[in-house]
Amino acid sequence: MVETQDRSQTQPARLMDGTALAGRITRETSAAAADVLRRTGVAPCLATVLVGEDPASVTYLRMKQARCAKAGIESRHVSLPASTSTAELVATITGLSQDPAVHGILLQHPVGPHIDERAAFEAIAPEKDVDGVTMHSFAAMGFGLPGFASCTPGGIMRLLDAYEVDLTGKHAVVVGRSAILGRPVGMLLLGRDATVTYCHSRTVDLPSVVRQADVLVAAVGRPRFIRGEDVKPGAVVIDAGYNPGNVGDVDFESARHRASLITPVPGGVGPMTIAVLLEQTVQAAARQLGLT
Numbered sequence: 228m229v230e231t232q233d234r235s236q237t238q239p240a241r242l243m244d245g246t247a248l249a250g251r252i253t254r255e256t257s258a259a260a261a262d263v264l265r266r267t268g269v270a271p272c273l274a275t276v277l278v279g280e281d282p283a284s285v286t287y288l289r290m291k292q293a294r295c296a297k298a299g300i301e302s303r304h305v306s307l308p309a310s311t312s313t314a315e316l317v318a319t320i321t322g323l324s325q326d327p328a329v330h331g332i333l334l335q336h337p338v339g340p341h342i343d344e345r346a347a348f349e350a351i352a353p354e355k356d357v358d359g360v361t362m363h364s365f366a367a368m369g370f371g372l373p374g375f376a377s378c379t380p381g382g383i384m385r386l387l388d389a390y391e392v393d394l395t396g397k398h399a400v401v402v403g404r405s406a407i408l409g410r411p412v413g414m415l416l417l418g419r420d421a422t423v424t425y426c427h428s429r430t431v432d433l434p435s436v437v438r439q440a441d442v443l444v445a446a447v448g449r450p451r452f453i454r455g456e457d458v459k460p461g462a463v464v465i466d467a468g469y470n471p472g473n474v475g476d477v478d479f480e481s482a483r484h485r486a487s488l489i490t491p492v493p494g495g496v497g498p499m500t501i502a503v504l505l506e507q508t509v510q511a512a513a514r515q516l517g518l519t
């Protein structure tokens with residue numbers, strides 16, 4: 228009943244096409260990677276590290292490696308058994324940090340619960356933190372200083388900019404507070420003069436907060452958790468959820484009749500995450516090879 232009313236009151240949202248924008252960014256990245264190779268004789272190289280064999284993680288990593296290959300970025304993969312200890316993982320990553328042939332390092336999250344993931348991330352040398360997961364990168368981002376953004380938050384900001392979303396003074400509501408997604412995207416939005424509210428599992432009356440969002444970022448990892456009826460009419464809705472079966476955190480069908488702009492899943496934030504990873508890898512290589 229409510230849904231029918233909404234359809235008659237609002238136009239369906241415009242889609243924010245992450246696939247198209249990621250394609251444009253990656254074409255520029257390919258040219259930049261070719262330039263690094265031509266000027267130094269060395270191709271940019273991303274090292275990826277996976278602990279265990281979680282099928283979703285394996286799929287995401289294959290996508291990242293395939294995208295690297297297409298862009299002229301070499302990738303080196305390290306697969307470790309699920310039983311790997313924190314010390315072993317830190318030693319592996321420290322080795323990659325010290326290897327001059329490696330320009331960027333990505334440790335696929337999540338690692339098993341027996342591993343101190345923060346310690347493992349911190350073994351990534353700051354200049355190779357192309358995934359933007361270290362304390363160094365987070366602090367630089369928080370202070371608005373140059374550095375590598377966490378890839379998904381960085382990709383979200385690129386999407387907002389491409390669609391000319393004005394953030395100044397807008398109420399941005401971030402649902403989720405994870406270290407590499409919710410927290411950093413809130414900081415980036417704050418850096419652009421949005422008024423930022425973080426919501427999480429302990430938030431009292433979540434829908435009442437979500438309904439105030441001019442810009443809503445859903446990053447909780449619960450399929451179709453955000454209902455269209457809680458989207459403020461005209462809001463910009465960013466679905467950063469990745470759940471099994473390529474289902475987002477937003478109930479797209481109901482939300483698109485309330486939002487003015489919305490990211491689809493798939494084809495929204497996901498491809499942007501990879502585009503930013505590749506772009507930052509080539510930037511890291513250019514810096515380490517003395518070009519910039």
Ligand SMILES: Nc1nc(=O)c2c([nH]1)NC[C@@H]1CN(c3ccc(C(=O)N[C@@H](CCC(=O)O)C(=O)O)cc3)C=[N+]21
Pocket residue numbers: 287290333334335336337358360378379407469473492493494495496497498499500501
């Ligand atoms: N250290 C670390 N950094 C990450 O950036 C990171 C991570 N760990 N762990 C897992 C999440 C997840 N993630 C995705 C990237 C791309 C898509 C993506 O491109 N998805 C496609 C669809 C994928 C498909 O077709 O199967 C889309 O949304 O259109 C999704 C999810 C990066 N993550």
